[in-house]
Amino acid sequence: MNEQVNSGELASAEVVGQSGLPLSELVSDRRVHSSVYTDQAIFDLEMDRIFTKTWVYIGHESEVPKKGDFRLRKIGRQPVIMVRDKDGKINVMMNRCLHRGAIVAEVEAGNTKFFRCWYHGWTYDTTGKLVQVTADEGYEPGFCEKKGGLARPPLVDDYRGFVFACLDENAAPLDKHLGQAADLLNYLIDASPTGKIRLDAGVNKTSYRGNWKLVGMDGYHVNYVHASVVQGWSENSDSGIAAMHKNDPFSDEALTRTRDLGNGHVLLDFREHRMAAIDKYLEFLRGAPGGEKYVEDMIAAYGEEQAKKNMSLAGDPHLGVFPNLQVIGNQVRIMNPISAGETEVLMFPVMFEGVPDELNTLRLRQHESFYGPSSAGSPDDAEIFERAQQGMRATVNPWVDISRGLHREEVDADGTIVGKISDETTQRGQIRAWRKLMTGG
Known part of the structure; x- marks a missing residue:
């Protein structure tokens, strides 16, 4: 009879990188294998299993005090924008155009009414909504509305002005994480x-x-x-x-x-x-x-x-x-x-x-x-x-x-x-x- 093995047990036994050891054996309360710090394969896995699975600090509300103020930040290696929109709400959005994937904000901080992709000129407002595409006769009517807007992390929350985001919609709430x-x-x-x-x-x-x-x-x-x-x-x-x-x-x-x-x-x-x-x-x-x-x-x-x-x-x-x-x-x-x-x-x-x-x-x-x-x-x-x-x-x-x-x-x-x-x-x-x-x- 085959015993069911859960995904956590499989991950614990998983061998990643050059050490030849299962992940669960790379660390203990007494020691850590150096590959945890030096191996790029382990680092790449961290970006997936840590920085996309738990709450990551993005920035503080005081960094975007005025409508249109924005800051560029990262979730692991993924680029995001923290911006105060036209209604005064702080949004966190992925810095990636819906068209060909280019970033839509390049300078690390500023004030703007719109983010414009320099590749083909697609334009988004500070809520992330796609408001204009260039040469729009090449698209069917209502294209912008159907396309939506810049992608967002599934979870965004703040603690007394400290803004966090999480890419895992099933993660525990921020207050429990903190x-x-x-x-x-x-x-x-x-x-x-x-x-x-x-x-x-x-x-x-x-x-x-x-x-x-x-x-x-x-x-x-x-x-x-x-x-x-x-x-x-x-x-x-x-x-x-x-x-x-x-x-x-x-x-x-x-x-x-x-x-x-x-x-x-x-x-x-x-x-x-x-x-x-x-x-x-x-x-x-x-x-x-x-x-x-x-x-x-x-x-x-x-x-x-x-x-x-x-x-x-x-x-x-x-x-x-x-x-x-x-x-x-x-x-x-x-x-x-x-x-x-x-x-x-x-x-x-x-x-x-x-x-x-x-x-x-x-x-x-x-x-x-x-x-x-x-x-x-x-x-x-x-x-x-x-x-x-x-x-x-x-x-x-x-x-x-x-x-x-x-x-x-x-x-x-x-x-x-x-x-x-x-x-x-x-x-x-x-x-x-x-x-x-x-x-x-």
Whole structure:
């Protein structure tokens, strides 16, 4: 008698790429096969099984504030347009003409009433509707109406202005996908007294010759890759942001933790550590230009206790939302996978609404100091990612170890898995989501 085998079991046993191993054996809680990062065949499968099967962050509503404003983004390698239409609604549409498949929007941002394909001149409005074809005598009457409009992802939703899309109509709703990650996004949004943020200060773009999954939430590397920055923080630990790093938050003796929130979402949790230094931080804020008004407005908006919690992280939950969004430092970050060995990273400084201009200027300077092209931090990360990618081409022992802290993890009351700040709880959380999506189980 033949036993029925489900598609998840078949996918788990599937061999992809050069490793010769089934997908299910490429990763575990202790190790990951290097081919997961280096093999183009595995990367191509990721584009199908991860980026088309789960929710992907597209952009923030503040990036398209006016009717006709648009931004070009990607779902994996697929081009999409985020646009605010003539009625004020934000739409996400595939950037592909209905005729011969050419893109209809070329510049990465702008304002328009129509998208026009340069191949044969087919024209669409900001709702995606096909409104005109050239030399229309070659088509039957009513052709535009019958043809419809630009294709759309089956699912589009937002969480407090963060717009997501999913190409799988059977995917779970966005709120279920985000789970506890939504609560952490609130720490960014509610660091504004109005509960509104803006991503209108431009973008830092970088690319590195390495895999997209290397951009992880890693508390282990900071004291080594960013040693000079950490030393600077310790030498100025009684002022500014440095006060929040007093007593080395990247020490396993600190109050900081790593968390696996589920669904691949992970966190470097500084909440308890930073609340321990909140009075010192508020003293700094009150002394900064515009800071006194900011603190008082936050207390008026949220009450003193909640305002302190909201301000403690300075809008930085240090959150990774699988597969392509991170909220770190003063920025919202998008990871765009290009190939197995190349990744683009877009970093958008976050401005708070309802605060003095001087405070947002300070936030922007802080962003530039660590994440700008000539900064003290981000170039170090790109360099180490490239060194990792180079080293993983050696296949004599092809395994990457992610077991740090596995023996001392705990499950918190909220169901999250918790480790010390240097533990690879975050890497394990991400790779579990990778395995589930890649194997269907």
